[in-house]
Amino acid sequence: MSTRGFTGRKPPEATRERLPPGQYLTEDFPVLQIGPNPRLDLDTWSFTLREGSRPLKSWTWEAFTALPRTRWSGDIHCVTKWSKFDTAWEGVSFDDILADAGIAAPTAFLLAEGYDDYTTNVPVGDLVGGKGMVATHYDGAPIPADHGGPARLLVPHLYFWKSAKWVKGLRFTQRDEGGFWELRGYHMYGDPWREQRFTGD
Amino acid sequence: MIEPTARPLPWQSATLTAIRPVTGRVKSYRFQVAFDRPVLAGQHVDVRLTAPDGYQAQRSYSIASAPSQDGTIELMIEGLPEGEVSGFFETVAEVGDTIELRGPIGGAFVWRPEDGGPLLLVGGGSGVVPLLAMLRHRAAAAPEVPSLLLYSVRDAGEAIAAEELAVRARDEPHFALMLTLTRAGGRRVDADMIGEALHRLGQPGHIYICGGNAFVGRTADLLVDAGVDPRLIRTERFGS
Numbered sequence A: 001m002s003t004r005g006f007t008g009r010k011p012p013e014a015t016r017e018r019l020p021p022g023q024y025l026t027e028d029f030p031v032l033q034i035g036p037n038p039r040l041d042l043d044t045w046s047f048t049l050r051e052g053s054r055p056l057k058s059w060t061w062e063a064f065t066a067l068p069r070t071r072w073s074g075d076i077h078c079v080t081k082w083s084k085f086d087t088a089w090e091g092v093s094f095d096d097i098l099a100d101a102g103i104a105a106p107t108a109f110l111l112a113e114g115y116d117d118y119t120t121n122v123p124v125g126d127l128v129g130g131k132g133m134v135a136t137h138y139d140g141a142p143i144p145a146d147h148g149g150p151a152r153l154l155v156p157h158l159y160f161w162k163s164a165k166w167v168k169g170l171r172f173t174q175r176d177e178g179g180f181w182e183l184r185g186y187h188m189y190g191d192p193w194r195e196q197r198f199t200g201d
Numbered sequence B: 001m002i003e004p005t006a007r008p009l010p011w012q013s014a015t016l017t018a019i020r021p022v023t024g025r026v027k028s029y030r031f032q033v034a035f036d037r038p039v040l041a042g043q044h045v046d047v048r049l050t051a052p053d054g055y056q057a058q059r060s061y062s063i064a065s066a067p068s069q070d071g072t073i074e075l076m077i078e079g080l081p082e083g084e085v086s087g088f089f090e091t092v093a094e095v096g097d098t099i100e101l102r103g104p105i106g107g108a109f110v111w112r113p114e115d116g117g118p119l120l121l122v123g124g125g126s127g128v129v130p131l132l133a134m135l136r137h138r139a140a141a142a143p144e145v146p147s148l149l150l151y152s153v154r155d156a157g158e159a160i161a162a163e164e165l166a167v168r169a170r171d172e173p174h175f176a177l178m179l180t181l182t183r184a185g186g187r188r189v190d191a192d193m194i195g196e197a198l199h200r201l202g203q204p205g206h207i208y209i210c211g212g213n214a215f216v217g218r219t220a221d222l223l224v225d226a227g228v229d230p231r232l233i234r235t236e237r238f239g240s
């Protein structure tokens, strides 16, 4: 059923094809977070893989940024409805992180944890094979704090709340445990193309 | 307490029952809609408009009304020039129209009476809308909770609910209002203003900041600079 008198501003075909349902294209880069930017110092920054509470491997900033680099360019989609096209990121792929730790993923699920105590769940299958990275650069420059720098998770094929800002580590979990938003009614998986915004979508 | 919401969030038809001007650019829209779960102060709804060819546009709007049992909610929408959805509300929507929406949404930027205070609310422009819901709820359910609203607008004519807020500040012993006008020699929220707000309110128990992106980032930083525990601060951003 259509809304009386609404015609809208339908984007051109080429844009529409790249927009998941319910999204609109934005040129700027909106910021979304639950609180202030945490104040992080690269001298004390670290990134840690854990299985449950047990640390598997930690990196300092120097060690982390010495790992092999990966680049990814493409479109990102935020659950608040904006999408941004052709964003360019650089960082360390999840595969290279595991390789440097000398392990295979011990479970099929994990929670990404931020320095701001934010958490979000991502299946391991959505990070391996080049699908996810810990990004340190956006558009050729270090990621600004507003966008999650010095390092954020990047899982671009899921809604952007999965790409945890200010990431401090990944914690493998036995089952698929909800994170901050997932415990507050947002979808456990969050595929923009299936418009999985909220539980049951 | 976090209660995982396991139930789907259905789209619903809401009837527009009243439209009233709030400022030169903002109007209030009241909808009749029965949600299947309670509304918390600070939450928003998603609105979905559909064109005759099936094309749809969705946007989020905060609920301005306090949680209530009367089966209605109030939204306050600023008509932006060329705004696809806000422009529709500004120039097309009429009482009696049916609009699709779903909600209530959001579990982080919410205040419940049992959360207590002191409650520091910082709003920029239309970002005051969810804070208004908190103030209305507080006045009805927990008037003893100390609260202060620091509200930044370009000029006096752009202050949403200016009269209501002035009356509240006059009549409610535990609510204080600090209004700052930024245009033409005015003053933006700065460290001194934050200091004054903290001094008047006392050590806050909860802080909610809402507005445009730059405003929210800047005031959150000022509060952290002033020594406030970052974990007390919740932010919501309406856009750039």
Ligand SMILES: Cc1cc2nc3c(=O)[nH]c(=O)nc-3n(C[C@H](O)[C@H](O)[C@H](O)COP(=O)(O)OP(=O)(O)OC[C@H]3O[C@@H](n4cnc5c(N)ncnc54)[C@H](O)[C@@H]3O)c2cc1C
Binding pocket: A024, A080, B044, B059, B060, B061, B062, B063, B076, B077, B078, B079, B080, B081, B082, B083, B084, B085, B086, B087, B126, B129, B130, B236, B237, B238, B239
């Ligand atoms: C959680 C949340 C709560 C919110 N609550 C409120 C609220 O209570 N009240 C409120 O007013 N807003 C609120 N917003 C903002 C709201 O969701 C919309 O972003 C806002 O109404 C603008 O949407 P629009 O469709 O009117 O404008 P859009 O069409 O999205 O455009 C946004 C701006 O860009 C410009 N623009 C974009 N594309 C073009 C183009 N092709 N040509 C010319 N100009 C263009 C427009 O002029 C406009 O100024 C909230 C947002 C969030 C995320």
